[in-house]
Amino acid sequence: MIGAAAIALIVAIGLMLIRALSGPTLYDRVLAMNSLGTKIVLFIGVLGFVLGRPDFLDISVLYALINFVSTIAILKFFRYRSFQVPLMRKTNTPRQPRAAEGGEDG
Amino acid sequence: MTGYEGADLAIALINVVLLGLLFVVAIAIARMRSLFAIVMLSSIYSLISATWFVALDAVDVAFTEAAVGAGISTALLLGAMLLTSRTAKPEPRKFAIVPLLVCIATGLILVYATIDLPAFGDPDSPANTYVGTDYIERTPEEIGVPNIVTAVLASYRGFDTLGETGVVFSAALAVILLLGFGERSLSASIGRRKGGKE
The missing domain is CATH 1.20.5 (Single alpha-helices involved in coiled-coils or other helix-helix interfaces)
Structure with missing residues (x-):
């Protein structure tokens, strides 16, 4: 049963990879990367049970944290074209961050 | 392996599948011209290779790969793209x-x-005959963690790891001091020079 779950996760990873390779816009690729990170986390968790070592769950939890932070960083980059903008919107900032046009892909 | 009886076959299958995915991603990275897509794909490459390292039981390497490859270097590459253009130069295919x-x-x-x-x-290979057996025998009673690599890194060679951490920290500090943060940083000054664009 766990093997079937692992195979299903591999198939899902393959689908995410197809979307990341052929995604027409950048947002497709970001979403594919984030979703693929989630699938990787699940896959490592399942892998621990397949190999009889459930302590892999700790590693997968840490991967979830890394995946979340890197997705936030990439989306912040897309939105503001910079990492140096605070995520909290201040009321009277001197330089208002410019909204990105988005969606362009070379 | 204490898993069920098909664990060896499962490991072989997982190795083949993950390496195949890595191969596809690497070919796509070499073929693509959009730098954003390449950064995304290199992050995906790091994630998949980290999974492969976990499957190979090299948990510490996998950890470094996930933190550095998928986390830090993605952010660094995106930051470097602030200073350059978005697409690579098209090359004539020859x-x-x-x-x-x-x-x-x-x-x-x-x-x-x-x-x-x-x-x-x-068991007769050089890696398993000299000091390795000593670590394997003494780790359960002396350190008491399940992963022997962790015991070697964090306890037997703890000062070595501490020194490495100091080296990496000072290197990161030097880079941050050179490039700067906030309004005085390199990318911000270039953005000002271009009149606020990008």
């Missing part, structure tokens, strides 16, 4: 025979070198 031959020859030499390696898990 078939280069010499690099292909060099790659094939190097691969053949590496494959030939693996013939002399001891078999996987061979």
Whole structure:
């Protein structure tokens, strides 16, 4: 049963990879990367049970944290074209961050 | 392995599937011209290779790969793209025979070198005969963590790891001091020079 779950996760990873390779816009690729990170986390968790070592769950939890932070960083980059903008919107900032046009892909 | 009886076959299958995914991603990275897509794909590459390292039981390497490859270097590459353009220069596709031959020859030499390696898990191999057995015997009672690599890194060679951490920290500090943060940073000054664009 766990093997079937692992195979299903591999198939899902393959689908995410197809979307990341052929995604027409950048947002497709970001979403594919984030979703693929989630699938990787699940896959490592399942892998621990397949190999009889459930302590892999700790590693997968840490991967979830890394995946979340890197997705936030990439989306912040897309939105503001910079990492140096605070995520909290201040009321009277001197330089208002410019909204990105988005969606362009070379 | 204490898993169910098909664990060896499962490991072999997982190795083949993950390496196949890595191969596809690497080919796509080499073919693409959009730098954003390449950064995304290199992050995906790091995630998948980290998974492969976990499957190979090299948990500490996998950890470094996930933190550095998927986390830090993605952010660094995106930050570097602030300073350059978005797409790579289109190159004329021409078939280069010499690099292909060099790659094939190097691969053949590496494959030939693996013939002399001891078999996987061979108890008479040099890695398993000298100090390794000592660590394996003494870790359960002296340190008491399940992963022996962790015990070696964090306890037996703890000062070594501490020194490495100090080196990496000072390198990161020097880079941050050179590039700067906030309004005075390199990317911000370039953004001002371009009149606020990008």
